[in-house]
Amino acid sequence: MILSIEQLSVSSGEKKIIDRVSLSIRKGEWYALVGQSGSGKSVLSQAIGQMLPSNLRMEGVINFNEHNMMSLSRKQLGDIRGKKLSYIFQDYQGSFTPFRTIGQHFQEYQKVHGINNKETRRMQTLEALESVGLDETFYNRYAFQLSGGQLQRASIALALMFSPDLVIADEITTALDSVSTHRILELLSKRQKESGCAILFITHDWRHVRRYATRLAIMKSGEIIESGGKHRILDHPQHEYTKQLIKAAPILEKGLPSGLDGEVSYESTFC
Amino acid sequence: LNNSSVTEEEDKHIHFLYNFSTNSLDPHVDSSYVPLRAGITETLIRLDEEKLSIEPWLAESWEGEDGQNWIIKLREDVKFQNGKVMDAEAVKMSLERAVKENVAIQNALKIERIDADGYTLRIKTTEQFPEFISELVNPNVAIIDVTETDIVNQPIGTGPFKLTSFVPGSKLELERFDEYWDGASKLDQVTFSFNEDANARTLALKSGQVDIVYRPEVESLEMLQEDEAIEVESTSTFRVHQFTMNLQRKSIQDVNVRRAIDALIDRQEIVEKILLNHAEVAVGPFLPSLPFAPTYDSQPSGENVAIKYLEKAGYKMKDGKMQKNGEPLTFTLLTYPARADLPLIAQVFQSDAKQIGIDVEIRQIETPEEFMASNRDWDLATYSNLTAPRGDAGYYLNATYHPTGALNFSKADEPELTAIIDKLNQTVNQEDRAILAEQAADYVHENMINSFVLHPSTIVAYNKNKVVNWVTTKSEYYMITNELDVK
């Protein structure tokens, strides 16, 4: 068990944004979180890394790697964040500070996590970029000089740099077109297999759940209404809302409601 | 005054604070006259402050019976601050430079030719010009060594102090000139600085930053006087604050209206309450102590007198307004802020006039001379004028009452008066001149061509525990002298 959340509530003033949610993620699994817009998925994901805005209060228990996240000092949190637990956000452009180059981001990242030799840092950066298919010309580029897909790849490289135990990916492809989306997810899945990390994958798109997830949870209005194995939920949804959600998904070909055969292998189109 | 007791043993130093600033020290051009006032330069002729007549200074004597050919003998013991001897040739060059650099001086001196011979100057004026010698009092005719290169920042004169440094708009540092012809000063150094804000000047004296302050804030004098260490001196000047009447305006053309206006001006109260007694009530243009100032009978004044004059002129009070033929009497009164008391006088007049049903519209302007000359849609103007800047009445009478005068804003064109002035311009003899000037002044008063309010005083405050031999002059020309000393 990498992460276990028990009875977590987040509230803003009187209003409860997340209401007693429990959830656990196992080592190396791809855990999908699906649900209505504004149901609190992003808030939940930020609560895990203790990154909520100051006006939100939270209670409950978050255990990450046997640490109780709530009781850690800022320093300890800083060590965990980025090293053991890393994030990829939807807004690819915004994930990079606009006036620093990609290389500088990697450098700074390694520096704060204790790698002191500049040359080592540079080598590792190039390696990491290489692993997501970006060559060294990207090292000195700024975020605005990369396409959305390239930036998301850089984010992935950054997030997986220290082989974290858990990567939280919050709607990382909604801003990309379908072709790029596909390539990014393929890459993420490949890198996950290599590094063995767990992924908390927040999405709206059933196709991605069907293709990559092992388990999933469904959120609505701050609560998890259903959770379990992928096949169980896709084939036998219990909750009314889940049924609606599945029904509403656009279908290209007939006969693939469960996604069982969605895992057909096909040529990876990138590289 | 905490610093005042700390007088330096080895260095005798005085810090003087003046109320105008200048960006140039060119003695021939700078109209703030700082080089002369700071004791750097001197003129050939000076004003005797007691007798209020002219006396030789760098000159020894002069002659010029015909009023056109002048012979000036120079002192032979005068040296410039660079050690050169001041002879007639140097003076000639200096005068020529003044005329060349300064149109105003060129106009004022009317020099046709100068000949130099040892220590004697022969000067011919373009026309008969009896005031010529008194014009030489003008600080812009100071004698400097024109062979020096940087006259603007480093003028070399003959005065008791020589310049060591100059910060434009801020201050001069001066040092004793040991070879001064009239006996070197006992002071080692003098700082002559500028500040145009009267408050700031007062504050500087109070905080002990400076020793002598020229024109401190009138309102703060009481407070200054409470300080044991501070002496406040006040001396009337040759200046007069007057109401200029625009004789081209219909209502003003009536002498009774002019008299009413004159009667409305509450001089005593203005002197007491606005200038806090640092002024002298004026009836005519010339300071009473001047030899040619007429004596006047005391005249009734006040609202009732004014109303009587107005009734004589055909005005009646109706609906609270002074009217004639259904037309209410109103005045447009010009004033300008450069002399801070003028707008106040204007406002007091406005308020007083309102009491007898006359509406006065005050219009504030920036440059009064230019405005009054080019705009004629005003009735009255507060104006301040030097009436005998160099101890002679010729300048004021010519400028203000002669039809061709540049300051004749009343547009006075009285043949009788013009004749007196013309005659004055031909007369060389001082006594005869005085009589003519008096006649003119009487005529002005009789016909109320302008109305005079007061002669403002120059106020100087200084630290009497330190400063010795300070003299406040009427002409305001002579400030830092070789006599000045510290205790």
Place this chain on the structure above:
Amino acid sequence: MNLLSVKQLTKLYNGQEVVNNLSFDLQKGECLGLVGESGCGKSTIARCLLRLENIDSGSIFFKDQAIENLRHRQLIPFRKDMQIVFQNPTAALNPKLKIKDSLLDPYIHYRNDLTLRHFSFTSKEQFVLQLLDAVGLPASLAGRYPHELSGGQRQRVTIARSISIEPELIILDEPTASLDVISQAEILTLLTELRQDLNLSYLFISHDLAAVKQLSQRIMVMKKGTIVDQFPCAELFDDQRHDYTKELISIF
């Protein structure tokens, strides 16, 4: 009869061909799907067809009349027969206008040249209600401002506005891209119904193959400014499809 026919349309931005030599026809009552990855020029085509953008070469025939060179005034009779729905409904509604005012905007301007067949009303209020009803929105929204609506509701409002003058052609530029799955499905259903009820023609732009397949009769596949494939919907899974089309299918 071809409602719209485009011949060799080319559009340059900064000297670069964004739309390159493109030709296609659109029949009356038909829905033509246009797919392609982002940045391939789909929105540019939409803007060119409406003449919001001047084209660099080629011709556009609307109801067999060339409109590529017409001026503002001359275009008005054509424009009242074509409408557009944009991807981002927030930007497409003036935030300072109430919903009802936004809805009536086109009608007010074309009112004199219009004869409405489907909508009949006696007052503007009534018209607004009919429009809202047509897209399945409650009447209570009429008095609100756009920011008080959800994304899906806003998109319905823009659709309602586009059908208010009963145009013959509606260009739908990714109308569902910013919505969640449930709203997406609802909008697609709504569009299908409206097309049948009002006999509309659509040019449906999207990069979502499934959505396009659901709505259209024919599909065009676009890549880098040119059309690489064009086929009836039923032939989507045929073998002779272009490689790019196959890739799109495969990643779906």
Place this chain on the structure above:
Amino acid sequence: MKDSFMYLSIQKKYRWQAVLLISFTIIVIIACLYTFLYLRHDPTYTNLDRRLEGMGLAHPLGTDHLGRDILTRLLLGGQQTIGFSLMALGVALLVGIPIGLISGYKRKVIDRIFMRIADGFLAFPDTIVAIVLSGLLGPGIGNLVLAIVMVKWVNYARLVRSTVLSESQKEYILIARTNGLSSIKIMRKHLVPHILGNVLVMASLDLGKIILLISSLSYIGLGAQPPVPEWGAMLNDSRPHFQSSPELMIYPGLAIVVVVLITNLIGDYLRDHFDVKKEVQR
């Protein structure tokens, strides 16, 4: 800078401020109206026997150096200062908004010409223009207003222009164009309501600046003329009495501070108000 707000984004917090502001404003207006309708003292009546009196029943705030009632002058000065500032602002708006609208919407030649002119105007430091202009035209509040208009209109034109430029890229303007609206109608119906918010915010913040500018120019003697009791001019008049009767400078100074404070608070309030809406829209 998209949202520069001074206060919390929680709306409840605004309420007391709004109440405070409105009551302040009303007090100021009433005070000015009071003198307008009923003057107990003639603001120009000088009484040299009663100069520099302290507070008292007859003169609640005492008298000035000419024995005039300070309260009356202060309140009348409020009318002058605020009135002329509003006038300057109003004229600047009337000039700036249409020019900005046209140049932002029409672009091309008009815009280019405008931009050049605006650049030129911006090259002159605004306060300097005001100083030079009112110095040269002669002191007087009319000239001062003219000078302020000259330097301020550009700001509004620019603000409007940039708002219009960014708004007219938005799709609702495109749609309005496909709907056959003429340029004038688009400007009137779609753009004007949009710029009003921004302009209002800027104007209310500007008002304070203009009041300060008018009074500082009056203070260095370039503004209102005596005996008009403009606040800056009152300050200037009281300068000689700074040592002996500092209250003469305190009253008008405080009056300026309070009024500028109020206009600034209103400006901030409006800015937040408009910003909060924007947040929701996003």
Place this chain on the structure above:
Amino acid sequence: MVRILICKFLEVLFFLLFITFVSFLFIRLAPGDPVLTILNVDELSVSQEQVEALRTELGFNKPVLVQYGLWLLNFIQLDFGTSFVTGQQVMSMLLTALPATLELTVGAICVMLLVSIPLGSLSALYRDSWIDKISRILSIIGAAIPSFWLGLIFIDLFGVRLSWFPTMGRDGFISLFLPSITLGLAISSVYVRLLRSSLLDSYSQEFIRAARARGLSEGRIFLFHAFRHSIPPVITVFGVSLGSLIGGVVVIEVLFAYPGVGKLIVDAIRQRDYPLIQGYILIMGIIVFIVNACVDLSYRYLNPEMKMKERENN
């Protein structure tokens, strides 16, 4: 590259022509002229013919355009004319006074930075805390206080009552304190608020969240990410409000009898010293132009996006 230089050059030329022409027009069309001041009518007798003669000599009777042409001709030869009042070269007068003004301005900017950076940063970092509230109240009040009034209070307090600083003039470093503190405080309230809101804006950006997620310390985030991102709006406002800063300098210089260009120009306006006014406007225009060019350059440095775009275009 050459083309760009030529364009820039033309732009500068156009700009100079514009401001000199407009200011020339204003100056000459305004009522009043310096002839009577030059002739010192206050003390010397002058006849009306002499006045007219001087007016003709100085060319005031010629049409404005001709006067401008003549001025321009001299200007091209780098001759800015001589002051009517002092007879000195206008440029040398301005250049002697300029360092004082620059000192004052730099001093004021330093004060402004010293006040607004800590205050603005703290109130953004500790939003809604007491320090935020206090700095907000201070900055609102600060924006409402006329600078000359503040200056008088300072003079009274620190100059007279406490005698810490000289009240006037320019006499070494110490005399710089009061004027630059007054001016600095007067302008800093704007920047406190600006920096605060700009920082808050930065902190609401996604990249800050991303940096936190990477485990960077708050101090590092502030220094290397948030603060730098907040500078451009501050600089923009600085460039735009440079004019009012220069105007503020005038008021302060008059108040403190500080011998800078501001005091020079107020005197020049009073005396209608045309060449000096003209020269002043020209110099200030150039300074504003240079500063704004620097502001543009700093954008390029702060915002790599602009720098790259520029490079592509060349």
